[in-house]
Amino acid sequence: MEKIRVLTLVGGISRDSLNKKLYHAVKERAPQSIKILTFDISKIPFFSQDIENDPPDSVIEFKDLIREADAVLFITPEYNRSFPGVLKNAIDWGSRPYGQNLWDKKPAGVMGATVSNVGTFGAQHHLRQVLAYLNLSVMAQPEFYFTSKNSFDEKGVLTDEKTKKFIDQYWRAFSDWIIKLIPSSEKGESREFAKDEHPPTH
């Protein structure tokens, strides 16, 4: 059985990024049926039409990964009630040149972590608007607004039991969502996805 490939993009690029920690917890708790792909979006230059037809290797590599992905999971911090420029930039690259939107029809999920009280609501909803335009099918519920102060240990490992359970719940809903939406014919008739028994065995 083939695994479902989920490209997971993290909007936080600093060493101690809270959203990177969330990413590691989410990856760690992914069901057996899921294979996580990821990419360091800070390697990509600012988008410009001057280079879109002859992009640098980092962009080619990123685009190949989008093509390979069955679904996309965005994990974003909130900067000034929206999502970071580095993430918007990566998304824009994936949509260009005009008429070659690689995000088209991908099932998607959105999560975010912050130390502030709004829980990345602003970031996620700006992001959802952009993803809607790009024709990703973003799962509506459960939402994942994560206000974290003491949920990770000093090594960045998630220790909070309630959050662990919520991540498991998110994964159940998200893998159902992906399976429902992937047109099996798109990746070749023979492809059959692995299925998990609920709940995941973590």
Place this chain on the structure above:
Amino acid sequence: MEKIRVLTLVGGISRDSLNKKLYHAVKERAPQSIKILTFDISKIPFFSQDIENDPPDSVIEFKDLIREADAVLFITPEYNRSFPGVLKNAIDWGSRPYGQNLWDKKPAGVMGATVSNVGTFGAQHHLRQVLAYLNLSVMAQPEFYFTSKNSFDEKGVLTDEKTKKFIDQYWRAFSDWIIKLIPSSEKGESREFAKDEHPPTH
């Protein structure tokens, strides 16, 4: 008399950017009382907390310019119903480190040009939400949604008379807005701003 310093930031960074052309027309038609400052925001790296306390020279230069500015004018393209990552990134830099928001209380304007029909409405309203959070005082009206196909000649010079008039109208409203909002005491008691007779003499 001192001129009013308006930092004008352009979200389009390609050589033939339509918004750069709009910027040149806007600068050309600025009233005598206005001095335009600008900055190439593509020189700034992606924001990261790892470097916010010891940023590169490009960021230091950019922040000095924000401090110097009496007001800010944003001219943005629309990418996927929002504004470009390169512009979001620059705005985020100006708001950091935490508690040192350099945008605070600046009067601001928002404009945008595109070849598509929505006229950058999506981009401008995502931008307005971010600017509201950062406590810039963004002029409400007139809005400036510019759908341009044949308004510039082959050298990038604005030839369309209706758009020229609208830029003049925008400048009248925007300089009134700035004058109304700049606390004169903030820049030193002795500072007195130049005033234009309406309409501008172009």
